[in-house]
Amino acid sequence: MTRAAVLHTTGDHVLSVTLNRPESLNALTPEQREDIIRLLTEASATPEVRAVVITGTGRGFCAGADLRAGGPTGERLPGDVARTLRTGAQRLIAAVLDCEKPVIAAVNGTAAGLGAHLAFACDLVLAAESARFIEVFVRRGLVPDGGGAYLLPRLVGPQRAKELMFFGDALSAPDAERLGLVNRVVRDEELGRTAHAWAERLASGPTRALALTKQLVNASLDTDRTAAFAAEAAAQEINMATADAQEGVRSFVERRDPQYKGH
16 A cells, blocks of 8 residues: 655644655655645635645655656757746755745654755744754755745845855754744653644634734835735735624624634
């Protein structure tokens, strides 16, 4: 029986996505990448899913792209590499950033290259104490891809981003937390439980408001104040028509806890 390379389950309105190639530290094949993109796209359009957790099995969260799997054969033509990145790694990172549900990375071990960028693209990052993050590209003589040069400066600033990318040193979970790349470091045995608790809390929240908030924050560093204020006003206009927003106001007036339904 063939083992599934990407496991996924849904419960308590949480989609759990698990990379399942522990023998390769969950290095991503093209097939796995497409599975994740599909699951995230479906999560956006599925009312029953209100939060997503991405994690891995074994000692690795994701060791990056699997360079041994699914590579092009034959003569390489000008434009092939750029096209492969646009349709592959960049689509994966965009799928996380554009997912309309909050996405949590539960980093259980090594997150290297594209695997590190997969984690950094998530809305919240939890890391086990044994986790480590590696901008491995320079070790292979490569330019960072998978959105790394876009994500890292926005998370830690250009100087720290260059340090990480120029040297390619492994960054421990506590150091990643200190730099602002990780929200919380927890004991290895508590990672799954903490991730699910955070996801359940998000899943019980006002889903459309969270989606609009995610869009505003993700766009904020790429726009000026005028455009940001206009986007904020438009998002609030859209959100005020949702049932959850009306429930939030009503529960405040009635002095009770809100009961959000995700729409």
